[in-house]
Amino acid sequence: MAATLILAQAALAGAGAHAESTPAAGSRAAVAASAASAFASPDAARPGSASERAAAMDWQKALDDLANSGKVTWAAILDPSGAVRVATPGPGLRPGEGPAAVKAYNNPANVFSSGLTLWGVKFFGIKADERSIYLKKGATGAAVVRTAQSAIVAHYDETKQPGPAYDAVEKAADRVIPQGF
Known part of the structure; x- marks a missing residue:
């Protein structure tokens, strides 16, 4: 889980760096933010509701x-x-x-x-x-x-x-x- 959280944080950092230079960056940033928020809850990392x-x-x-x-x-x-x-x-x-x-x-x-x-x-x-x-x-x-x-x-x-x-x-x-x- 720690590795996944690190990857999500890296995706957030990468998406933020390119947010103004590429038109699709906003959608990437939204996806990365969503991924990061999903990892905030320990239950969210497991499959299924x-x-x-x-x-x-x-x-x-x-x-x-x-x-x-x-x-x-x-x-x-x-x-x-x-x-x-x-x-x-x-x-x-x-x-x-x-x-x-x-x-x-x-x-x-x-x-x-x-x-x-x-x-x-x-x-x-x-x-x-x-x-x-x-x-x-x-x-x-x-x-x-x-x-x-x-x-x-x-x-x-x-x-x-x-x-x-x-x-x-x-x-x-x-x-x-x-x-x-």
Whole structure:
């Protein structure tokens, strides 16, 4: 941050030196002044608005709580387009899997006939409605639970029980929905 502040101050000094000699200098000076004022606040240097950062922290807490429950192996929270907002360590969703999971809510019954591929594994639907999609393949499975602004996707392996895994994902969704997430 100190290096960025020094660069902003140098830009201000340079813009001021040329302000009278070039017609575009006024606009450069305005941009440099704007950059300098942005660095006056420590929060301004971080990407996104304060509300976006707070929401990201809430998403991360919800995901951490789910992961720490011991009921799932991996989990991710998807935005409405299916892009990953936050994810636990482990294999990530492959390209196209997040959008496919979100799109499955357009016609949840298709999950019974077509299945859904997540983490490179094709799962078969065992429950699908407007809120929850439960998937299974052998002793492993996954859940996709819709919230107000996203979907929580979680995987359980053969060392976990399906019922508690599905319940943990549902409870994670129940905790964030009242917050508008």
